[in-house]
Amino acid sequence: MVAYPAEYRWPSCLVSAQGEADALVKPHPLYVALELDDAGRQRIFRSQVSTALGRRATSGTPGRPARL
Numbered sequence: 001m002v003a004y005p006a007e008y009r010w011p012s013c014l015v016s017a018q019g020e021a022d023a024l025v026k027p028h029p030l031y032v033a034l035e036l037d038d039a040g041r042q043r044i045f046r047s048q049v050s051t052a053l054g055r056r057a058t059s060g061t062p063g064r065p066a067r068l
Helices: 012-018 038-053
Strands: none
Touching (some): 012 038
16 A cells, blocks of 8 residues: 555556646546646545545645645
8 A cells, every 4th residue: 555645556646636647547527527727627636535535645744634
């Protein structure tokens, strides 16, 4: 297991949470519908993962993520 989802070796979290390019990952229509721009979708995705796990999706300041 990994401490943060973004450290997982499969790229879908890196694409959805951080915007890393990967030719094998096609964004799901529901992901695309989250927001009009990539930065907004990535922010919302990180927030949803953080809420579901009770911790951040990517490494950063320790502790629970801030509430939106």
